[in-house]
Amino acid sequence: MATISKAKVRIKLLPSSSQALNAICYTLIITVALFFLNVYIARNSRQMLFRAQYLAMQEKAQLISSSMSGVEMLTTDSVAQVVNLLGEDIATRLIVTDEAGRCLYDNVPDGLPAGSLVMLPEIYNALSGKDVFHCTYSNGATSSFCAVAVMYYDIPVGAVYLMDYEQEQSAVIAQTESNVFKISVVLEVVVVVFAALFSLIFSRRMQTILQSFPRIRAGDYGYKIKLGGNDELTELATEFNKMTDKLVDYEESRRRFVSDASHELKTPLASIKLLAETILQNDLDKDTQQEFVSDISNEAERLNRMTQKLLLLSKTDSLRPDEDREVVILGYIVERVFKMLRPVAADRGIVLKCNVDLDCSVLATEDDIYQILFNLVENAIKYNKDGGSVHVSAKLEHEDVILTVRDTGVGIPEDARNHIFERFYRVDKARSREAGGAGLGLSIVHDMVERNYGTITVEPAEPCGSSFVLTFPYFGIEEVEE
Numbered sequence: 001m002a003t004i005s006k007a008k009v010r011i012k013l014l015p016s017s018s019q020a021l022n023a024i025c026y027t028l029i030i031t032v033a034l035f036f037l038n039v040y041i042a043r044n045s046r047q048m049l050f051r052a053q054y055l056a057m058q059e060k061a062q063l064i065s066s067s068m069s070g071v072e073m074l075t076t077d078s079v080a081q082v083v084n085l086l087g088e089d090i091a092t093r094l095i096v097t098d099e100a101g102r103c104l105y106d107n108v109p110d111g112l113p114a115g116s117l118v119m120l121p122e123i124y125n126a127l128s129g130k131d132v133f134h135c136t137y138s139n140g141a142t143s144s145f146c147a148v149a150v151m152y153y154d155i156p157v158g159a160v161y162l163m164d165y166e167q168e169q170s171a172v173i174a175q176t177e178s179n180v181f182k183i184s185v186v187l188e189v190v191v192v193v194f195a196a197l198f199s200l201i202f203s204r205r206m207q208t209i210l211q212s213f214p215r216i217r218a219g220d221y222g223y224k225i226k227l228g229g230n231d232e233l234t235e236l237a238t239e240f241n242k243m244t245d246k247l248v249d250y251e252e253s254r255r256r257f258v259s260d261a262s263h264e265l266k267t268p269l270a271s272i273k274l275l276a277e278t279i280l281q282n283d284l285d286k287d288t289q290q291e292f293v294s295d296i297s298n299e300a301e302r303l304n305r306m307t308q309k310l311l312l313l314s315k316t317d318s319l320r321p322d323e324d325r326e327v328v329i330l331g332y333i334v335e336r337v338f339k340m341l342r343p344v345a346a347d348r349g350i351v352l353k354c355n356v357d358l359d360c361s362v363l364a365t366e367d368d369i370y371q372i373l374f375n376l377v378e379n380a381i382k383y384n385k386d387g388g389s390v391h392v393s394a395k396l397e398h399e400d401v402i403l404t405v406r407d408t409g410v411g412i413p414e415d416a417r418n419h420i421f422e423r424f425y426r427v428d429k430a431r432s433r434e435a436g437g438a439g440l441g442l443s444i445v446h447d448m449v450e451r452n453y454g455t456i457t458v459e460p461a462e463p464c465g466s467s468f469v470l471t472f473p474y475f476g477i478e479e480v481e482e
Contacts, residue, residue: 020199020203022199023195023196023198023199024195026191026195027188027191027192027195030187030188030191031188034184034187034188035184037180037184038177038180038181038184041176041177041180042177042180045173045176045177046137046173049135049137049142049170049173050135050137050142050144053135053142053144053164053166054133054135054144054146056144056164057091057133057144057145057146057162057164058131058133058146058148060090060091060146060162061131061146061147061148061160061162062148063086064082064083064086064090064094064096064160064162065148065149065150065151065160067082067085067086068082068096068150068158068160069150069151069152069157070152071152071157072152072157073098073157074096074098074099074104074150074157074158075104076104076105076114079096079104079105079158080105083096083105083107090162091107091162091163091164092163092164092165093106093107093108093111093161093162093163094106094107094160094161094162095107095111095112095118095120095123095160095161096150096158096159096160096161097118097123097127097158097159097161098157098158099127099155099156099157099158100117101117101118101123101124101127101159102115102116102117102118103115103116103117103118104158118161120147120161122145122146122147122161123147123159123161125147126147126148126149126156126159126160126161127149127156127159129149129156131146131147131148132145132146132147132148133145133146133147137170137173140167140170140171140174141165141166141167141170142164142165142166142167142170143163143164143165143166144162144163144164144166145161145162145163146161146162146163147159147160147161147162148160202233205227205229205233206233208225208226208227208237209225209227209233209236209237209240212225212240216244216247221244221247221248221251222244222248223244224241224244225237225240225241269303271295271296271299272296272299272300272303275292275295275296275299276296278292279292279293325363325364325365325452326363326364326365326366327361327362327363327475327476328361328362328363328364328365328366328369329360329361330356330360330361330362330369330394330401330403331354331356331357331358331360331394333366333369333370333373334354334356334373334392334394335354336370337370337373337374337377338352338354338377338392340374341374341377341378341381344378344381345381345390348381348384348386348387349386349387349388350381350384350386350387350388350389350390351388351389351390352377352389352390352392353389353390353391353392354391354392354393355391355392355393355394356392356393356394357394357395357396359396359476360394360395360396360401360403360474361401361474361475361476362401362452362454362472362473362474362475363452363453363473363475364452364453364454364472365452368448368451368452369452371444371445371448372445372448372449372470373392373405375441375442375444375445376405376445376468377390377392377405378441379441379442380405380406380407380409380466381407383407383409383410384407384408384409384465385408385409385410388407388408388409388465389407389408390405390406390407390408391404391405391406391407392404392405392406393406396474399473399474400471400472400473400474401471401472401473401474402469402470402471403469403470403471403472404467404468404469404470405467405468405470406461406465406466406467406468407461407465407466407467408461408464408465409464409465409466410464410465411460411461411464411465411466412458412460412466414460417458420442420458421442421443421445421446421456422443449470449472452472453472453473454470454471454472454473455470455471456468456469456470456471457469
């Protein structure tokens with residue numbers, strides 16, 4: 001249990017801010033990089049120094065060895081003559097031995113006596129025919145050791161051992177390493193300061209965004225995030241503000257829809273209730289009762305139509321934009337719509353005309369295209385003049401199919417054209433109610449057109465009436481066959 005508690009304590013010591021964790025990670029990465037940089041520079045600089053020492057020591061050893069070679073036996077006097085000729089300060093320490101490893105010369109005053117056996121592994125390696133060199137670096141100084149054999153033809157007759165203690169170049173290396181270390185420390189401090197500063201700035205900016213979510217969750221959709229700069233957080237704040245604007249529009253649309261729906265549904269319900277109470281509370285004759293019952297039936301039918309349209313609107317809103325579509329030939333759909341509505345038009349003497357090019361086909365849902373045309377043609381009949389006409393045409397222009405539904409009715413006022421696609425909007429409420437309209441048909445049409453990648457506009461027709469113009473991307477049958 002104690003182990004688990006300690007583990008929990010260690011975990012809690014970690015910062016909770018993601019940006020703080022990132023700052024710590026960046027600092028650790030920079031620290032490791034600077035550490036390896038120091039190691040790399042120290043190692044390379046020392047290798048360069050060792051290489052220079054090696055070349056210098058090899059040159060000195062070869063010079064002494066070559067000066068003593070050519071004699072069958074080395075003696076103390078011959079070695080001393082050569083050393084005196086070359087100079088005793090050629091190295092910090094110089095030892096020359098014979099083939100048995102006995103000392104013939106040592107330039108250190110209190111060094112090895114002549115004839116004593118030199119117990120240095122470098123000497124024995126050199127007498128074995130191996131050139132020896134090694135170097136050590138300690139306390140800002142370099143100690144270099146070198147040993148080579150003195151040859152008489154191919155036979156070693158002695159060995160030369162050199163040791164140099166060098167401080168000047170080593171001091172330069174030490175100073176370089178010290179400077180690099182100091183610079184690394186300064187850089188590390190700068191990195192830590194800037195990482196902490198950036199972490200603080202980022203955290204504050206992020207907190208500004210995070211603090212807005214509770215307000216939005218509480219229903220304050222009008223709240224806006226004020227964040228300067230041009231980084232990703234600013235872009236996030238901008239997109240967030242756009243989202244809240246959409247939420248405001250959606251909330252207003254929802255409230256308006258609920259209010260309008262409640263109002264529109266309340267009217268037929270109130271009429272039904274009033275008519276039913278009149279029948280129950282009064283002793284009416286059979287004809288009057290039948291008239292009241294007929295009115296109740298009409299109101300119920302209007303209520304049913306309104307409910308069906310509301311359900312259709314809800315279904316349209318919930319459909320996915322990637323729903324399966326097919327190539328729809330407009331001429332076939334227009335023919336079906338005219339077949340259904342021709343009896344209604346004939347009752348008022350309205351003529352249905354059609355002029356659709358054969359190659360007018362679009363990629364859409366067939367039920368949507370049928371519903372769009374049915375609503376438009378039905379409205380053109382309802383709000384037309386007796387003896388008028390409804391003309392449906394479709395033609396191909398460039399890469400678009402232009403579908404037009406034109407009537408000879410009273411038309412739509414200019415100030416109402418921007419609102420007719422809104423739900424429950426009616427140009428003439430009294431006349432619309434008489435015709436059974438609820439202000440939902442054109443809203444359904446508008447949503448279905450946009451869902452199938454099209455656009456719809458309304459224009460005044462000549463000499464009278466209205467013209468609804470729908471534009472869809474052209475999608476020919478030959479494209480499907482390919």
